[in-house]
Amino acid sequence: MNEISHDIDDPYRLPRHVRPTRYQLTLEPDLAGATFQGRATIALTVQRLTRVIVCNALEMAIDEAIVEAVEGRRQTASVTLDESQQRCRLTVPEPLDPGAWQLHLRFRGTLNDKLRGFYRSTYTDQRGSQQTIAATQFEATDARRAFPCWDEPDFKAVFSTTLVIDESLTAVSNSHVVSEARERGKKIVRFADTIKMSTYLVAFVVGRMEASAPSVVGNTRLQLWTVPGKTHLTGFGQEVAAASLHFFEDYYGIPYPGDKLDLLAIPDFASGAMENLGAITFRETALLVDQRTGTHGELQRVADVVAHENAHMWFGDLVTMSWWNGLWLNEAFATFMEMLAVDAWKPEWKRWDAFGASRGAAFAVDGLHSTRPIEFPVRAPKDAEAMFDVLTYEKGASVLRMLEQHIGPTVFRDGVREYLRAHAYGNADTKDLWVSIGTASNQAVPDLMNGWIFQPGYPLVTAELTNQCELVLSQQRFSYLPDPPSATWQVPVQLRVQRGAAAEGEVRRVLLTGTRLNVSCPPDTKFILVNEGGHGFYRVRYGPNLWKRLLEAGLEKLAPIERLNLVNDAWATTIAGLMPLSDYLDLTSRFALERDKNVWAVLLDSFAFLNRIIEPADRAGLESFVRSRVGEAAAAVGWTRQPGESDLTRQLRGELIGALGRLGNDPATQARAHELYAAARKDPAAIDPNLLPALVSILAFIGDAARYEDFRTRFKTAATPQEERRYLFSLAMFRQTALLDRTLDMTLNGEIRLQDAPFMVSAVMGNVYGRERGWQFVKMNWDQLDRRFPKQGLRRMCGGITGFCKPELERDVREFFQARQVDLGGKTLEQYLEQLRIGVSFGERSRRDLQVFLRNNQYSPEAAQTGFHG
């Protein structure tokens, strides 16, 4: 079949008349010289008579290109490289007939320091000398920087890789090693053929590395790799890798598609991790952890990322989206599966409750006018880069969870199995997934789901109870700023109707398809909870009657995830101007008995937001308010670990104490933090590890230059990636601007790794005491930051502007980006600016109300002494 769907002149898609089926690659990296040489023999299928072969290549020289026929006839191709289109065009003197051909290439390139393509990562070894690792990061379109290739996800092929390396080094790639030979002082490592897969999943890692003792799951040998001296940090990651691999083989009903599984911790890594088939790469904090000193949050992060990447081995690697518009299929699914796997492995972590925070992050961006649909047409791959965001991952996973709960987990799983079986080793689109799930569920899945996938935003469901006990549900698009474009969704609404005498509420499912739906309720209805179970991707707003009944019944009647949603929705509607701030602040007084860390996280976030809008003169009142809200729960949880306490309570302790010490500026808490930190320095076992981040953040908050120097040293000499990260980020939490200036300087002078530097700048901008300095720094050094930081890092850095909440900063930010014509990809900048606008306008509207509330309720610096000494 002739399938030339893309014209040879299409700037974004390669022509389809020549397709690769197998790459035989030999790469020889020179780590010291930061270059590499390569050879490739690519088996091609030519589909129509042609003299031209077009593939992708970037930042490399091609020294030779020969096209060989099956019978051995060879002709040399002339090579034209087009850097702007990232392409290589090969032209042969005599036309190639349809059929099988081989292309032989010799090429050269550089091992760059941009954390993409084939790049070098440097680290200081245990003896204090500089070492280099060569690693790869190809998604989305950087395989073309390492070898000439058809760098689009639907050009799947088999890869047979050989790495020629120094004898003292180790090489890892996607498949197992079939032979290792020594020649001319070099080690020649040959890897087995991979499955048919996309170029963006190819990986090579070369350097001094050590592996953990392997474990075997089913038929798969599983190992973790680190730079020398860190294998003692692999135990936890290996455990979750094995558990999740087992879980996925079972859930998908398909054996792991690779021939071995290596997980590698790379000292410099732009994102969290990358799902290269059989050779998953991670930043160190996402894979290596000391189980005894890691906090619950740090351990959960490793579990999440490992499970996420393992989930991709099927969803993404075995079955791949046809083009980048379908990225959500990969990412939303892997995020959803990560939750399922971690929840199955550690049910006591209540992973789906904690997912409420992720859903909240998606709500925040998707509540903007400048949001986008989960899936939209993508022509240029660069537009896909901005798709790696909360809408693709967290909103995508949220709507999948909503669908799963709506049709039932077993039916959903059967649909997923069918989808993977039908498209294994190939590519698929969103509609293919709906066909499989639709067949399994016998439901019109596209009708239900298309609104959530192809339409921006989400509904605000308003619930009102009439005097005749009729529940009226209505929907409109939620937005923080006024007048969003109107839209409706098919909303699966789950209700809990509590009757007067009944012990348990009755769960009811309805589908809200239009703007309104009336549901009749029994006359003795006591209260109604909308979004029962908390899985729906919509916000809820109750009419006065229902709101009053819900509060009178008592919030303890709700599950933690339902309380989380209640607070989150109330806070969002407050920012949107649909709820008076004083009502929200009153609501927060009902959580003195709350012991769920996820609910507290939402409350504390809202207090932190108030801290951004408040005038310095009123800050002491807000601090007093925070102490009054947090004090009781903090006193109840205490400073020390209790026997039989859950991991979640231990983490809650850290969060509450951290909030009291910083947002509450509580002297007693600060003094105690000081004491305990000193004790922990002498004996790390003296305190619960979950408390340490709070102590460090409090001491930074009240810290001086000596403390800064101490934390900076701790950052540089840390024993684990988590400790390194903790002390690093503490350097953005000080209040003295001279110290924050030093932190900012470190992001440019190489003291802070490129993978972390953009986040540090963002953290200083997010510090109420550092926002002006951070912004000044960005303005002054923009060219250098733009040149130095990886693209996605620069994007993350600019996210720091969203919390400025000051009109004069907003004006300056807008002028700067306008004058510089900055493009962060997709709608990223537009979204940041809208978030900034929302914060400023909320501040202008609410500053006065907040002041009045604090004064009326006597939140003065002297009031509400916590007496919190635990």
Ligand SMILES: [Zn+2]
């Ligand atoms: Zn992913």
